[in-house]
Amino acid sequence: MPRLTASRSVSGFILALSAAIFWGISGTCAQFLFEQKEMDPAWLVSWRMLLAGVILILFAIFRKDSDAFQIWKSHKDIIQLLIFSIFGMVTVQYTYFYSINLSNAATATVIQYIGPVFVVGFYALKNRRWPSLMEYSALFLALAGTFLLVTHGSFQVLVISEKALFWGILSAIALAVYTIQPVQLLRKYSAPTVTGWAMVIGGIMFSLYTKPWMVSGTWDMGTVGAFSYIIIFGTVISFSIFLYSLTLIGAQTASLLCSVEPLSAALVAVAWLGVTFTAMDWLGTVFILVTVAILTLAKKPEEKQANPTDINQASLT
Known part of the structure; x- marks a missing residue:
């Protein structure tokens, strides 16, 4: 039995880490498409949601004890699903990809990872309580990490544009909304559904604005490869193996392991696309990852219900 338990743990670790790495590489693929293939971020978001969404629904349909269509039998749940679709899913995806377009995959992914700080703030206001000492420490580290990323320690200059910083912070806020809003739905229905x-x-709904039938970007084998990776590995496979890892090692451990995502995004962006990541950038990244670790380990019971963070902080973002 101990050997079986150890084997399950190792498998869970590998699956969770693989999902995080897949998500990180997905962000870098998006940067490649925006910079080198002139693809519109909104167009990519539309197709990613449409194609990956259909695959996930099929996955939900063929699951044992499928609840894929149960969600449509309650008017209240339909309204919640529509709200989540627009203000959660579309918002978190578009703000993240657009912030990549304005800066780079590494910086955008790391900044989005301050989202849990906004989740803590929400629950502090909701429950009318002051944050704990650990939460205050996490807030300080998040602010310090973001400061280092966007200024390299200087009070006089930004190393990314004000617009990139604005959309990066907006993506973090969107991640918080994406984390909190569908809690009630996830108590009743499976995550794939x-x-x-x-x-x-x-x-x-986003297609009404983006017109996805009008092809965006320059298409060649590189475009097809990066686009396919985002849909298949960066969404469907990563989502599926991460869900399975939750059953092997639990949500808390799996969520901590997913902090590898910004690191994988940074390493691949530096090695593949030649993104410059200085010592200050790496230090800022470490600060923000420590923030995520602190908030995950100190998570309150009501916050542990927020399953979307466990499913994907950035790249179902």
């Missing part, structure tokens, strides 16, 4: 339908609905 909620996420799949939210992506399809969001993709259809």
Whole structure:
């Protein structure tokens, strides 16, 4: 039995880490498409949600004890799903990809990871309590890490544009909304059902603005490869193996391991796209990852219900 338990733990660790690495590389693929293939971020978001959403719904349909269509039998749940689709799914995806377009995958991913700080703030206000000492420490580290990322320690200059910083912070806030809003749905329905339908609905509604039938960017084998990676490995496979890792090692451990995502985004962006990441950038990244670790370990019971963070902090973002 101990050997079996150890084997399950190792498998869970590998799966969770693989999912985080897949998500990080997905952000770098998006940067490649924006910079070198002139693809519109909104167009990519539309197709990612539509294609990945359909695959996830099919996955939900063929699951044992499928609840793929149960969600449509309650008017209250339909309204919640529509709200999540627009203000959660579409918002978190677009702000993240657009912030990549304005800066780079590494910086955008790390900044989005301050999202849990906004989650803590929400629950502090909701429950009318002051944050704990650990939460205050996490807030300080998040602010310090963001400061180092966007200024390299100087009070006089930004190393990314004000617009990139604005959209990066907006993506972190969107991540917090994405984390909190669908809690009630996730207590009743499986994650593939909620996420799949939210992506399809969001993709259809966003398509009214993006017109996905009008092809964006320069298409060649590199474009096809990066685009396919984002849909298959960066969304469907990463989502599936991360869900399975939750059953092996638990949500808290799996969520901590997913902090590897910004590191993988940074390493791949530096090695593949030649992104400059200075010592200050790495230090800022470490500060923000420590923030995530502190908030995950100190998470309150009501926050542990927020399953979307466990499913994907950035790249179902």
